[in-house]
Amino acid sequence: xxxxxxxxHYLILAALLFCIGIAGVLTRRNLLIIFMSVELMLNSANLxxxxxxxxxxxAVGMVFVFFTMTVAAAEVGVGLAIVVTIxxxxxSLDIRxxxxxxx
Amino acid sequence: xxxxxxxFAILALISLFGGIMVVTRRNPVxxxxxxxxxxxxxxxxxxxxxxxxxxxxxxxxYAGAIMVLFLFVVMMLNLREPEALEGGPSFFQTLxxxxxxxxAVLLLAYFAGRPGPGVPPFSAGExxxxxxGPESLGMLLFTEYVFPVEIAGILLLxxxxxxxxxxxxxxx
Numbered sequence: 001x002x003x004x005x006x007x008x009h010y011l012i013l014a015a016l017l018f019c020i021g022i023a024g025v026l027t028r029r030n031l032l033i034i035f036m037s038v039e040l041m042l043n044s045a046n047l048x049x050x051x052x053x054x055x056x057x058x059a060v061g062m063v064f065v066f067f068t069m070t071v072a073a074a075e076v077g078v079g080l081a082i083v084v085t086i087x088x089x090x091x092s093l094d095i096r097x098x099x100x101x102x103x
Numbered sequence: 104x105x106x107x108x109x110x111f112a113i114l115a116l117i118s119l120f121g122g123i124m125v126v127t128r129r130n131p132v133x134x135x136x137x138x139x140x141x142x143x144x145x146x147x148x149x150x151x152x153x154x155x156x157x158x159x160x161x162x163x164x165y166a167g168a169i170m171v172l173f174l175f176v177v178m179m180l181n182l183r184e185p186e187a188l189e190g191g192p193s194f195f196q197t198l199x200x201x202x203x204x205x206x207a208v209l210l211l212a213y214f215a216g217r218p219g220p221g222v223p224p225f226s227a228g229e230x231x232x233x234x235x236g237p238e239s240l241g242m243l244l245f246t247e248y249v250f251p252v253e254i255a256g257i258l259l260l261x262x263x264x265x266x267x268x269x270x271x272x273x274x275x
Contacts, residue, residue, distance in 0.1 A: 005111040010148070012214050013115050017122050017141075019207035024126035026199025027192070032131045032177065036138050040122055043145055043165070050235075054152040059234050062154050063243050069157075069164055070255040074262030076169050080176045081269035087180050088272075 010051035017044035031083055031093040035076075042072050111151065118144035131182065135173045142166040154235035 017040060024037030046065045053061025083093070090097050121141035128134045142165045149158035192200075233239055244252055 004105065005107050005151070008214055009111065009115075010152070012211060013118070013148075015210035015214065016119060016207060019203050019210065020119075020122040020126055022206060023200055023203035026203060027196045028126065030131060032173065033126070033128075033134050036125055036131075036134055036173065039138065039165075039169070040125060040141065043142065047145060047148055050149055050152050050154045050157065054154070054235070057234055059239050059243055062157055062235055062240055063248055065154075065157055066160070066240065066244065067251060067255055069160060070259060073164060073169060074258050076172060077262045077266040078269065080172055081266040084176060084179065084270050093180070093182065 007051055007055045011048060014044040014047040014051070017041075017047075029095050031086065031095055034095070035079055035083065039072065039076070042068065107151065110147070114144045114147045114151075117141075118148075131177050132174070135170055135177065138173075139166050139170045142170070149235075152235070156235060156237040156240050 021037045021039075021041035021044065024040065025034050028034050028037065046068055049061040049065050049068070053059060053065075086098065087093060118141045121137045121144065124137035125134045125141065128137065142161060146158040146161040146166070149155070149161055
């Protein structure tokens with residue numbers, strides 16, 4: 001029986017990695033690790049776009065991934081600056097201590 | 104099994120392992136290194152899908168620049184103890200895990216119910232590398248998508264200025 005890697009395999013893999021990222025965002029308490037999980041989710045979405053782009057023989061999906069990477073780079077720059085600022089203020093990266101607005 | 108399937112299987116296993124490790128490690132430095140591993144696997148997938156230019160960008164920008172930025176921030180912050188795990192998972196953590204697992208099951212059920220993968224229009228022929236190569240992407244980026252490129256440039260400029268303005272130590 002011949003097996004080839006198809007679009008479905010890439011989609012399933014990207015979906016699994018996306019869900020790992022969701023689990024990280026929803027269950028971790030370290031700000032940096034939450035941020036990394038978001039990066040993982042962005043990358044799995046990129047993988048989906050490129051897989052579709054390949055199987056539809058169309059480069060527009062890859063152009064879209066290019067812009068996603070630009071936005072991700074900008075997001076990481078600003079996000080890490082915010083993380084540094086937060087750490088300077090509360091001396092911790094635990095998101096449970098970020099509840100000043102609640103009180 | 105052809106060689107493509109074997110490479111895909113190996114890369115998929117490594118990237119899933121890396122992803123799980125990113126989410127489960129308590130030390131952020133370990134998470135970062137596993138995320139670099141995962142990003143390299145993604146670059147491998149991009150090459151398999153013919154997106155050679157994006158694979159290079161993935162290694163340079165993600166595995167190179169972004170992850171080094173993460174490492175630098177971890178070093179700057181001087182974290183003493185890893186995340187505390189007092190008293191087991193909270194209600195919201197359990198709920199979050201259930202949501203993620205449920206979404207994984209839903210997506211898998213959806214994709215598994217589709218008809219088989221189908222024959223790709225090209226496997227490793229020349230056209231695959233023409234579509235994802237720098238030439239075709241450049242043609243698209245600088246003709247049809249030149250306005251988004253400009254916007255992306257302005258976005259990066261704003262991000263640079265914003266990051267500097269945020270992280271600058273205020274002199275009081």
